[in-house]
Amino acid sequence: MGITFRNETFRNDFTFRNSPEHVRRFPFPFHEDSYMYAVNIEPHVAGPKGSVLENLIDVDEHYVAEMQDRALVLAEDPLRCQSLPHMTLAGWDLLELLMEQQALGYPEHFTLTRDGDRWRWINRPLGIDDTFTFGDVSTLPYGPMEYITRQSQGDFCILDQRDGNLWMDAGMVTTQADWSLDFDIGMNFFEWHAPVPLAHEKGIFVRALKFLTNIQQGKPARRLNWTMTINPRLDTSPENYHKWGPDRTTVTPENVGEKVHLRVELQSFWRLPRSNGIVFPIRCYLIKMDELVTQPKWARRLHRVIRDLPDELANYKGLTRYRPTLVEWLSKLDDGSPTSPGFGPD
Amino acid sequence: MSTGTTKLDVVVSDVVPVNELVTRFHFRRRDGALLPTFSGGAHVVVEMRDGERTRLNPYSLMGSPLDTREYTISVRRDDAGRGGSLFMHRHVRPGMEMVISYPVNLFSLDLRARKHLMLAGGIGITPFMAQTAQLAAEGGNFELHYTCRTASLGTYADVLAERYDRRVRLYHDDRDERIELDRLLSSQPLGTHLYVCGPSGMIGWVRDRAASLGWPAETVHFEHFAAPQPGAPFDVTLALSGRTIRVGEQQSLLEAIEAAGVDPPYLCRGGVCGQCETNVISHDGKFIHNDHWLSEEEHRSCGKIMPCVSRFEGRSLVLER
Ligand code: FES
Numbered sequence: 088m089g090i091t092f093r094n095e096t097f098r099n100d101f102t103f104r105n106s107p108e109h110v111r112r113f114p115f116p117f118h119e120d121s122y123m124y125a126v127n128i129e130p131h132v133a134g135p136k137g138s139v140l141e142n143l144i145d146v147d148e149h150y151v152a153e154m155q156d157r158a159l160v161l162a163e164d165p166l167r168c169q170s171l172p173h174m175t176l177a178g179w180d181l182l183e184l185l186m187e188q189q190a191l192g193y194p195e196h197f198t199l200t201r202d203g204d205r206w207r208w209i210n211r212p213l214g215i216d217d218t219f220t221f222g223d224v225s226t227l228p229y230g231p232m233e234y235i236t237r238q239s240q241g242d243f244c245i246l247d248q249r250d251g252n253l254w255m256d257a258g259m260v261t262t263q264a265d266w267s268l269d270f271d272i273g274m275n276f277f278e279w280h281a282p283v284p285l286a287h288e289k290g291i292f293v294r295a296l297k298f299l300t301n302i303q304q305g306k307p308a309r310r311l312n313w314t315m316t317i318n319p320r321l322d323t324s325p326e327n328y329h330k331w332g333p334d335r336t337t338v339t340p341e342n343v344g345e346k347v348h349l350r351v352e353l354q355s356f357w358r359l360p361r362s363n364g365i366v367f368p369i370r371c372y373l374i375k376m377d378e379l380v381t382q383p384k385w386a387r388r389l390h391r392v393i394r395d396l397p398d399e400l401a402n403y404k405g406l407t408r409y410r411p412t413l414v415e416w417l418s419k420l421d422d423g424s425p426t427s428p429g430f431g432p433d
Numbered sequence: 434m435s436t437g438t439t440k441l442d443v444v445v446s447d448v449v450p451v452n453e454l455v456t457r458f459h460f461r462r463r464d465g466a467l468l469p470t471f472s473g474g475a476h477v478v479v480e481m482r483d484g485e486r487t488r489l490n491p492y493s494l495m496g497s498p499l500d501t502r503e504y505t506i507s508v509r510r511d512d513a514g515r516g517g518s519l520f521m522h523r524h525v526r527p528g529m530e531m532v533i534s535y536p537v538n539l540f541s542l543d544l545r546a547r548k549h550l551m552l553a554g555g556i557g558i559t560p561f562m563a564q565t566a567q568l569a570a571e572g573g574n575f576e577l578h579y580t581c582r583t584a585s586l587g588t589y590a591d592v593l594a595e596r597y598d599r600r601v602r603l604y605h606d607d608r609d610e611r612i613e614l615d616r617l618l619s620s621q622p623l624g625t626h627l628y629v630c631g632p633s634g635m636i637g638w639v640r641d642r643a644a645s646l647g648w649p650a651e652t653v654h655f656e657h658f659a660a661p662q663p664g665a666p667f668d669v670t671l672a673l674s675g676r677t678i679r680v681g682e683q684q685s686l687l688e689a690i691e692a693a694g695v696d697p698p699y700l701c702r703g704g705v706c707g708q709c710e711t712n713v714i715s716h717d718g719k720f721i722h723n724d725h726w727l728s729e730e731e732h733r734s735c736g737k738i739m740p741c742v743s744r745f746e747g748r749s750l751v752l753e754r
Contacts, residue, residue, distance in 0.1 A: 173544035176571075249543055250651045301700060301708055304469060305439040305535045360470035361498065363541040 089195040092151040092212055098159075103319035103373065109148055110378045114139050114351050115430050116311045120391040122400075128298060131309035131355045139353065142192030143307065144185060145370060146240060151212050153240050153262070153321065160261040160322050161237075166269045167324075168233050170245070170257035177245045177257060178232030179222060180359035181366050185235045210238055232257055241353075241370035244268075248300055248363060252276055256364075262321040262371045264314050264350060265405065270325070302358045302365055309355040314404045315413075316350045319373050338409035343416040344377035347409065349389070376413075380420050382432035387424070390417035438478065438534035438700065441468065445529045446503055455556065455588045456522055457495075460504045460533060468501040473564030474540035474656070477504065478702060480532040481520045487691070490517040490660075491702050493559040494536060495589075497566035504533070507588060509556040514660060515683045537700050540630065540656035542568070547624030549575040552612065552639055554631025558588055560656060561630065565597060578612050580604040580631070614639065618646050630656040657703060661685035662723055664744045670751045671695060672714050686740035695754060697740065704742035711738055711752050718747010 095102045105113065134140025139147070160167055170178055186208055190199040198209040204221040215238065219226035227234045236243050236259035245257035252275045260268040271279040276296050302308060316323055317334035338346055353370045380386035393406070394414045401407050427433055447459035462468055471494055481488040492506035508521045525531070540560050542549060549568060551561050558579055568575045577600060581587040584605055593601045604610040618627070627648060629639040636655045643653045663683050670677045671690065680689040687709055690697050700706040704724030713736055722732045724739035731737055738745075738752065 171545075176544060247544070248541070297707060301706065303438050303535060303537060303700070304471075360536070361472050362544065363472045363475075363538045 090146065090148055090150070090193070090212075093148050095149070095152045097152070097156045097319055097321040101318050101320075103149070103152070105374055105378050106148060107381075108137075110374065110381055111432060112138055112147075113374050113379070114311060114353055114372055115349075115379075115382075115385050115432070116313045116351050117388055117392050118428065118430050120388050120426060121395055122392045128295070128308050128310045128356075131307035131357075139370075139372065142188065143355070144188035144192065144239070144368070145353075146189060146193050146196065150240055154213060154238060156321050157237060157259075157261045164326060167261045168236070168259045169268060169272050170230060170232050171273065174232070174245055174247065174257035174362070174364070175224065175230065177247070177359050177362035177364040177366070178230055180361050180364065181243065181245060182231040182235040183221070184357060184359070184366070185239045189239070213238060232259060239368075241368045244367045244369065245359075246276075246365045246367070248365060251300060253296065253299060253365060255279055260324075263369070264316070264323055264352070264371075265325055265328075267325045299356060299365060302356050304358040304360050307355055307357040309353060312352040312354060314350050314352075315406055316348045316373065317346050317409070319348055319375065321371060321373070335405065335408045338412050340412055340416060343409075343413055344380070345375060347376045347413055348373045349376075349379055376416070380417075383420070384426050384433045386417065386420040387422070388426045390414065390421040391426075393417065438537060440480075440532050440534060441477075443468075443504070443531055443533055445525055445527050445531060448525060448527055451507060451588055452585055454586060455507050455509050457505055457507045458521065458525060460506075460531065461502065463530065468504055469535055470501055471498050471536035471563075472538050472541055473498055473567040474542060474560045475536035475538040475563070476540075476560075476701070477506070477536055478534040478699075479506070479521075481517060481525075483516070483520050483524075488515075488517045488520060489688075489691075489699075489702060490521075493540075493563070493656075495559045495562035497570070498563055499566070499570055507556065507559050509588075511660075515663060517660075537706075539701055539706055540628070540654065542628075543626045543652070543654065545624075546626035546652075547574065548622055548626070549573065550617070550621055550625050550627050551575060551577040552627070552629040552631070552635075553577065553579045554629075554635040555581055555586075556588065557629075557631030557635075557656070558593075559630075561628070562589060562593075564628070565593070565600075569597065576600050576602075578602045578604065578617065580606065580610075580612060580635075583607045614642050615646065618643055618648065626652045626654065628654045628656075633657060657705060657725060660703070661687075661742045662721075662744065664721065665746060667718075667745045667747070667750065669745070670749070671754045672751055673754055680744070686738070686743065686745075690740060690754060697754060699741055702741045704739050707739075709739055709741045711740055711754050712736065713738055714751040714753050716745070716747065716750045718745055718750065720745055 097103055139145045186199045189197040196211050200207045206221050207218045209216045242260045242262050243258055244255055246253040247256045254275050255271050258268045280292055320331050323331045351372045355368050357366050359366055401410055442463045443460040444463050446461045449457040451457050476491045476493045478489050478491050494504050495507055496505040508518050510522045511518045542564055553561050561577055590603050604612055627643055629636050666682050667680050674695050676693055678689050678693045680686050698708045700708040707726045720735055721744040723742040726739055727737055
């Protein structure tokens with residue numbers, strides 16, 4: 088029983104792979120043959136067994152390797168984890184949420200025991216067994232947010248809610264698609280979304296903000312977002328653009344299947360009870376084209392989506408440079424037959 | 434996607450008279466588990482099964498957020514009101530099973546504040562009971578000014594004075610004591626946030642003075658306990674559900690929509706959260722907007738209504754609901 092954690096890398100020799108079972112549970116984000124930007128938010132409730140939604144906080148075979156990669160990023164750049172002074176209480180909220188959910192979903196790997204505010208946390212995959220006082224920062228090796236997010240897959244933005252707006256006032260962000268916590272920290276919802284094209288006119292952001300500020304305790308919500316990444320790099324931050332940016336020029340018809348990765352973010356939104364803040368866990372899933380096209384439906388559909396994507400969106404997502412090569416490669420796997428509705432493989 | 438909030442099954446564990454107008458109610462979870470954690474300033478919506486009718490009233494949680502074995506609320510009896518507080522006073526007894534919502538916080542502390550200056554009037558003291566408990570536990574800097582009609586109606590004034598001593602100042606109307614607001618507001622250290630909860634006249638006064646003394650709006654927080662106002666009955670057509678319903682004199686538009694079997698979203702039921710916002714498709718008559726959510730311009734343009742508190746007078750009204 089339990090998950091077999093892979094020993095793999097997201098840099099240098101790029102040994103990241105998905106096992107065949109993980110290919111099938113990949114959260115493929117296209118439910119039809121075209122893609123249009125939408126807010127597409129739905130309640131974050133537990134989904135089918137075996138899917139990434141089986142538990143509200145997903146832990147998978149990449150857990151240990153991702154946590155090692157995070158430690159490397161933080162060692163190079165401690166600013167990937169920041170918390171403004173008033174956000175410590177929200178950090179405790181997040182610690183409680185993640186410990187509870189991980190222990191609930193994966194009891195063979197994580198155990199949380201509480202005796203009043205004396206808590207014991209056992210994380211078997213990472214070899215951690217700590218006892219601490221909930222609420223007392225001096226009893227943990229890091230602040231509460233940093234402590235628990237060094238042990239949780241995905242990025243975490245913690246938002247303070249004030250004046251009918253949300254403020255990015257804390258976060259652990261090491262696996263992001265080209266944005267920077269250090270740049271966005273302290274900004275409000277409209278400020279940190281300022282670079283998105285097309286969407287402003289549609290009033291999408293005004294509605295999204297209203298929705299998010301009304302997120303209630305006990306009722307989390309979620310959405311999927313996607314982009315593409317060359318090589319299985321988790322860390323595609325602006326700070327490291329010099330490392331991953333040039334990768335885009337290296338795509339050839341021969342290496343598309345190995346190099347080009349679909350990157351899907353499962354974002355969830357939770358109201359934190361003590362601080363009344365909101366946390367967005369942004370969980371990143373990567374899959375290389377060779378793995379994705381083992382599901383013929385996904386291969387056909389991805390071909391159509393990428394081929395027909397409006398130029399500004401392709402630009403925004405950084406695909407422009409290698410899109411023709413990718414579309415050409417995918418077209419050979421598209422026999423023109425219809426795809427079945429829904430996200431799942433056939 | 435959501436209508437209302439997640440519900441909690443509770444049992445009334447105690448009912449305690451506090452003074453001639455106010456009674457305190459204690460709730461525990463029916464399954465004996467801990468109640469959800471909350472933050473100072475949060476409220477719950479209490480469902481009251483009153484014969485045929487379901488009444489839904491919001492009340493601030495006033496216990497310490499550090500102890501969630503029980504929730505406590507205080508209800509001021511309003512003999513001229515629409516009946517919710519009377520129902521609580523007359524019918525709710527220990528042992529009774531009730532349903533309440535998860536906590537929702539529309540009056541939360543700004544945790545950046547170096548100092549929290551709190552102004553309460555009457556029953557408006559309740560959210561500050563939880564907020565002061567939360568701040569005191571964290572060594573937070575706060576000062577509470579509390580006005581009440583008479584000493585005997587100073588709900589929890591004794592408790593607060595004992596807990597926080599000089600951090601609490603009391604003012605009694607019958608002794609002509611009045612908050613020296615301008616002096617108070619002009620003598621605060623930089624980084625102070627102001628919180629006010631009480632009758633709407635008091636809230637208006639405090640907000641006005643704060644604005645004219647140069648307090649930035651984002652440092653001034655207020656909570657209205659705006660109950661829906663009664664008014665002349667009116668008819669409304671709900672376009673999406675295809676029904677025409679009558680809104681009674683003592684009923685809010687939101688309650689009438691619910692009674693018709695439509696399940697519209699809400700959070701505060703007091704015109705401040707924005708959740709119940711509904712588009713007006715057509716109308717012939719005049720709106721009585723009692724909400725604090727829509728802008729003045731939106732009120733004038735008559736394109737939207739907040740059914741939890743607003744009413745209508747006229748010949749016809751069609752809503753998108
Ligand atoms: S329910 Fe909050 S404004 Fe109507």
